[in-house]
Amino acid sequence: MEALKEIDANETYENDLPTDVALDCKAERIYYGDFLAVRDSHVPIKRNQITGFIGPSGCGKSTVIKSINRMNDLIRGFRFVGDIRFHGVNIYAPNIDPVSVRRNIGMVFQQPNPFSMSIFDNVAFGLRLNRYKGNMQEKVEKALRSAALWKEVKDKLKNNGLSLSGGQQQRLCIARAIATEPRVLLMDEPCSALDPIATRQIEELMVKLKEQFTVAIVTHNMQQAMRVADQTAFFAVDISRGGRTGYLVEMGPTKELFENPQEQLTKEYLQGEFS
Numbered sequence: 001m002e003a004l005k006e007i008d009a010n011e012t013y014e015n016d017l018p019t020d021v022a023l024d025c026k027a028e029r030i031y032y033g034d035f036l037a038v039r040d041s042h043v044p045i046k047r048n049q050i051t052g053f054i055g056p057s058g059c060g061k062s063t064v065i066k067s068i069n070r071m072n073d074l075i076r077g078f079r080f081v082g083d084i085r086f087h088g089v090n091i092y093a094p095n096i097d098p099v100s101v102r103r104n105i106g107m108v109f110q111q112p113n114p115f116s117m118s119i120f121d122n123v124a125f126g127l128r129l130n131r132y133k134g135n136m137q138e139k140v141e142k143a144l145r146s147a148a149l150w151k152e153v154k155d156k157l158k159n160n161g162l163s164l165s166g167g168q169q170q171r172l173c174i175a176r177a178i179a180t181e182p183r184v185l186l187m188d189e190p191c192s193a194l195d196p197i198a199t200r201q202i203e204e205l206m207v208k209l210k211e212q213f214t215v216a217i218v219t220h221n222m223q224q225a226m227r228v229a230d231q232t233a234f235f236a237v238d239i240s241r242g243g244r245t246g247y248l249v250e251m252g253p254t255k256e257l258f259e260n261p262q263e264q265l266t267k268e269y270l271q272g273e274f275s
């Protein structure tokens, strides 16, 4: 059997995407078994910007975002039909190594989920997995600084990651995700388990992180999308064919989408007429 191909984001490559697009997600259909969860959703994710995914519960925001780094591969019955182009390749091509996809496209989840190990080891985890041979101390410090956590933990790197507060745990998870220097960082409702102060800290952090990374975030909170997202994609649920299938209604610069939505459905959602 032919070895799976690694995506090396340091390689020069042929790319047919516009230069400001880091990753182009064309989700034609996404299934869980026979259930069509998402259809017809084309979301170009712009480089060094924050792309927000908003929409009512069950419209497929998480399904799409998790498809972007092949996180859903692990779910039985999951099937993606379409094309996600990153760094000159379709990440769903059969010869692409999904581990290398996740190395380039990191993810942070809803619930902070540090491993039960020291703060240092949490951050070093992915680097060790990738057999990083350089200065581990330096890399861990860099990631913790980028995640705005260094000052709070520098004297207790040996403490268990689970001993931190919820907001600190989420920043630790961000440090863990960025330690391996992915190009894209996906965040699936990263603040939903946090209090308003910790939420603000993560939002400020996201805005800083976009200088180094391309960020995509799922959020239930429209104010949050307005505060942090440069582009926003609005999804809804189509029940017209008897199912409940999510789809992209419209997408655009956040300010334009919120102030002047093109679609009636977007207007109604933004006015709180359905949730």
Ligand SMILES: Nc1ncnc2c1ncn2[C@@H]1O[C@H](COP(=O)(O)OP(=O)(O)OP(=O)(O)O)[C@@H](O)[C@H]1O
Pocket (backbone or CB within 6 Å): 032, 035, 037, 055, 056, 057, 058, 059, 060, 061, 062, 063, 064, 075, 220, 244, 246
């Ligand atoms: N592992 C799974 N197996 C089967 N169906 C699933 C699975 N995960 C999600 N679904 C279904 O796919 C649809 C989209 O779910 P998804 O979680 O992507 O929506 P969402 O917009 O992120 O929702 P929420 O805002 O409530 O988190 C829903 O109908 C959901 O029940």
